[in-house]
Amino acid sequence: MRLTVRGRLTFVYGGLFVAAGLVLLGAIYVLVDQAPPVAGKTIVTDQLTAVPPDGEHYLQKVVEGTQASTLHTILTRGAIAFAVVSAAAIALGWLIAGRMLQPLHQITATARRIAESPAADRGLHERIALDGPEDEIRQLADTFDLMLARLDQSFDGQRRFIASASHELRTPLTLNRTLLEVALEPAEVSSEVRQLGTTLLAINDRHGRLIDGLLLLARSDREVTERSYVDLADIVDHVAVSDTVKVLTEPGEAAVLGDPVLLERLVQNLVENGARHNVAANGWVRVTSRTRPDGWVELQVGNSGPVVPRYEVPGLFEPFHRYGTERLASPGAGLGLSIVRAVARAHGGEVRADARDEGGLIVTVLLPRAP
Incomplete structure (x- = not known):
């Protein structure tokens, strides 16, 4: 299962924090572990006026025990604190990643509404209109809005062209039909001319149905507002x-x-x-x-x-x-x-x-x- 962008960002932020914390905890452990015990023994010896012959060995054991106890405390309490802080950092990283990706969610939601519109050009009038600083995400949203505007203009121009051309073609077809009917009205018209006129009327009617269909297609391709x-x-x-x-x-x-x-x-x-x-x-x-x-x-x-x-x-x-x-x-x-x-x-x-x-x-x- 692939992680989302938010999950990957959280994983990266949390992973870097955990790695840095482990390095810091390990460095502290190494520094404390490699500290020379002589300094501690000298301090204790200076505070005593008389040390028995076996006292030096005793003091060395005390210093080593103190050092081991300190290392144990660093590992246990440091690990607990590190786990708590890591969990808080990962949760904070998840919230910050979601906050940073919120503009992308807005862009995705707008694109999905347009893509799921019943007609191809139904939602092209919608815009993202993203607010915020002029960063990469804002540039992406503005570019998407510009693309939608040009597509909307293109579809509107196509519909207007179909409607205008259909209306312009309707007039000459009506005129042709009238002229043909007038030419075929006299009874003395020959059979060849009448057959030719009938064929031309059929072709004229077919072109008329085509224009009516184009007009209806241009009209029905838009969303119905009055229902x-x-x-x-x-x-x-x-x-x-x-x-x-x-x-x-x-x-x-x-x-x-x-x-x-x-x-x-x-x-x-x-x-x-x-x-x-x-x-x-x-x-x-x-x-x-x-x-x-x-x-x-x-x-x-x-x-x-x-x-x-x-x-x-x-x-x-x-x-x-x-x-x-x-x-x-x-x-x-x-x-x-x-x-x-x-x-x-x-x-x-x-x-x-x-x-x-x-x-x-x-x-x-x-x-x-x-x-």
Whole structure:
């Protein structure tokens, strides 16, 4: 098990203190042990006026005993004092290390909140704003704040560009459609011109759906601030219909707080995607909604269809990605599941897809339940 930075700092500080204390205690022991006993014997002899012949040997034993007793006292009491002071020093080192690492904990907590945001750019507006001296940790926090500011500007610029470009492209498409409808209105228009005009109208409509999808994607990629009480069961009853395949519904109570328009588009996209990518005969789409015991609302849309390799499933949520169809041949814009994921994340939820062994997909959306 690896020690944390706080544990390693405490280990280093405590280890250095213990090593220095052991060296000091050993040096005192050596100095006292190597002190010459003659000085002590001379002092005692000078205090006595008469010393018997065997008195010198006696005095030498007294001095040696005193020296041994002193060494024993130094070792026992010094060891006790050293243990107490070492424990206090290690505890103090643990507190000081935690105090010194507190700014790093603040940086880590901010980075974790941003990383755990449902959308990639959800928490980029948050800053560490660390107070304190201009040291290395303060420089790290300021650099992190600068990186967040630039990322936030980049994401905002990307959303504004998508919204502006979509609005600018909507006007010429509307004009083209009007001109084509006017050109095809007279009865004497030849069949070739009418066929060409019909094809151009279809292409124009496809481009219009693409622009609408981009606008909705740019809108749903932001956090929903104004929320209303919405029961997904009502939305399933309302939008889960199709003219090409059989739609089976099991609308159970699934109350959430969110944007009704975005949530309706989420369900509609899943149903349309399931109906579009289906089999020619006996195709079906099953839509269920329920409230799970763990406090989440689950919307599940499954369909029959071609077999999808499991490694292709994650890429289906990427914009303009289609499996098994050419872009020009597909009636969709390639944004259906991307919008579903963006709407789910904007409501604090998540979405996943699982490939069925028999063919088709099962897409599951999880949203927080309304209190």
